[in-house]
Amino acid sequence: xxxxxxxDIKFNSPIIAASxxxxxxxxxxxFVDLNKIGCIITKSITIEERKGNASPRIHESGSGxxxxxxxxxxxxxxxxxxxxxxxxxxKTKFIISIAGSKIQDYIDVISEIEKCNGFHVGxxxxxxxxxxxxxxxxxxxxxxxxxxxxxxxxxxxxxxLIIKLSPNVTNIEEIGLFVQKGGADVISAVNTFSGLAIDxxxxxxxxxxxxxxxxGPPIKPLALxxxxxxYKNIKIPIFGMGGIINYKDIIEFLRVGxxxxxVGTINYRDPSSINSLYDDLKxxxxxxxxxxxxxxxxxxxxS
Numbered sequence: 417x418x419x420x421x422x423x424d425i426k427f428n429s430p431i432i433a434a435s436x437x438x439x440x441x442x443x444x445x446x447f448v449d450l451n452k453i454g455c456i457i458t459k460s461i462t463i464e465e466r467k468g469n470a471s472p473r474i475h476e477s478g479s480g481x482x483x484x485x486x487x488x489x490x491x492x493x494x495x496x497x498x499x500x501x502x503x504x505x506x507k508t509k510f511i512i513s514i515a516g517s518k519i520q521d522y523i524d525v526i527s528e529i530e531k532c533n534g535f536h537v538g539x540x541x542x543x544x545x546x547x548x549x550x551x552x553x554x555x556x557x558x559x560x561x562x563x564x565x566x567x568x569x570x571x572x573x574x575x576x577l578i579i580k581l582s583p584n585v586t587n588i589e590e591i592g593l594f595v596q597k598g599g600a601d602v603i604s605a606v607n608t609f610s611g612l613a614i615d616x617x618x619x620x621x622x623x624x625x626x627x628x629x630x631x632g633p634p635i636k637p638l639a640l641x642x643x644x645x646x647y648k649n650i651k652i653p654i655f656g657m658g659g660i661i662n663y664k665d666i667i668e669f670l671r672v673g674x675x676x677x678x679v680g681t682i683n684y685r686d687p688s689s690i691n692s693l694y695d696d697l698k699x700x701x702x703x704x705x706x707x708x709x710x711x712x713x714x715x716x717x718x719s
Contacts, residue, residue, distance in 0.1 A: 417701055418694065418709050420454060420676055422653055423576065423601060425537050427454035427509060427676065430709050431666065431690050431697075434657055434680035435459055435513040435540060435580075436485065440495070442502040444687055450508040452694035454676060458495075458503070460515035460542050463524050465491035475613045475622040480632020480659070481681055482613050484625040487515050492525045496532040504535045511578065515542040519565050526572045538576025541569060544584075544607045556582035556607075559594040566598030578655065580604035581642075583635075588642050589649040596650050604655040604678065606642045609635055632681040633659040640672050647673025647714060661689075663696035670712040 418429040433456045438444055441456040450456075468488025475482050490498065503510050512529060516522040526539060543556035543565060555561055566579055579595040581588055583606035592603050608629025613622035639658025646654055656674030660666055661682045669677045682689045701709060 417707065418698055420710060422675060425509070425576065428452070429454040429694055429697075430670070430674075430676040431693055432457060432511075432655060432676055432678040433683065433690060434678035435542070437680045437683040438687070440499045440503070441510050442499065442506055445506050448688050449691050450506060452691050453508045455509045455511055455537070456506070457511045457513050457540050457678070458499075459489055460487050460513040461489055461492050461495050461525055461529075462487055462515050463492055463521050463528075465489065465494065470624040472623055473625070473628075475628070477611075477613050477630065478632075478634055480630060480634045481684070482611055482623065482628040482630050483608070484623045484628035486625070492528045496529060496534075500529075500532050500534050504533070509537045510535075511538045511540050511576070512536050513540045513542055513580075519561075519568060522565060522569055523572065526569060530573060536575065538578055538601070539569070539573065540578040540580050540604055541565070542580050542607070544580065544582040554582050554584070556580075556591065557585050559587075559591045562591050563594040563598040566595045566600050570599030576601045578602040578604055580607055581646075582607050583638065583642050583658075584610050589645040592646045592650045596652050600652060602653045602655055602675075603646060603650065604657065605646055606635075606639050606658055609638065631659070633661055635659050636665060636668075640668060643669060643674055644672040644716075660693075663693055663700055666693060666697055667700070667712060670709065671714070671716045673714050673716075675710075675713055 420427045420430045435457040441458045469486030473484045579600045608631045611630035636659030643656040653675035655676050656669035657678035
C-alpha cells in the first residue's frame with residue numbers, strides 16, 4: 417500500500433529522511449523503525465572535511481527555523497572509511513548527498529565513493545552550493561551550469577542521480593527541464609529559502625553568516641507551488657519537501673506531483689516522527705479505501 421517504485425528501486429514507503437536532519441544515517445538505527453522510512457539521505461559529503469560555519473548557526477523562527485550549518489562533515493575519505501560499512505547494515509535504503517564548490521569537487525566525491533563497496537541506491541546532488549568559479553553564485557540558479565554538472569555526474573554512476581534544486585529562482589521548472597536533459601533520474605524540490613533573522617532590540621543578526629536557509633511549516637505553500645510547476649513541466653519523478661509535519665502535508669505534496677516526500681525540520685523536534693507519519697498515512701489510505709499511495713500522485717483538481 418505504501419510502497420513506491422522509482423525506476424527499478426522499490427522503497428518501503430514514500431517518506432524520506434531529508435539530508436542534514438538524520439546525521440549520516442546510521443545514528444538512528446537503534447530507536448526508529450527504519451522499515452517505515454522509505455529512505456535516509458545522508459548529510460552532504462564534500463571532498464575535504466568541513467567544520468562548518470561559526471556559531472550561532474541555527475535559530476528558531478516562528479514555527480520554523482533558519483540555519484547556516486555550512487555543510488559540516490568529515491569529508492569523503494573518512495566517510496567511506498568510517499560510515500559506509502555501518503550504512504550498509506541499516507534496515508532501509510540510503511542515498512548519499514554530495515556538495516561542492518566547483519564541478520570537479522562533485523566529480524571527485526562521487527568517483528571516490530564509487531570505488532567503495534556502498535549499498536546506497538543513489539546520490540542527491542546539492543546544487544544550492546556557491547560556485548567559486550562563478551563568483552559565489554549558486555549552481556542551481558543557472559540552467560546551463562546545472563545541466564553541465566548533471567551530465568558530467570551522469571557519466572560516473574548508474575545509481576539514481578537526484579538533483580536537489582534551489583527555490584531561490586523564478587524559473588524552477590526551466591532549470592528542472594535542463595537537469596532532466598542532463599540525465600537526472602529524480603528532482604528533489606525544494607531546498608531551503610534564503611532568509612535572515614535579526615534581534616529587534618539590539619539589531620544583532622541571529623546567525624553568524626547573516627543569511628541562512630529557512631525551513632519548516634512557513635515555507636510549505638511556497639514549496640508546493642514550486643513542486644507543482646515542476647510536475648507540470650518535467651517527466652521525471654519529484655521528491656517533494658518543505659514544511660511537512662503531518663500526514664496531510666504528505667498527501668498535499670503527493671497530490672501536486674511528488675512521487676515521494678522528504679521530511680526535515682520536524683526531525684529536530686522528534687527524530688521518530690517519521691514512524692507516526694507512516695502510521696497516520698496508512699490509516700488515511702485504509703479509511704479511504706486507497707489501495708496504493710501512488711494513486712495520489714498528481715491527483716489534484718484545479719477547477
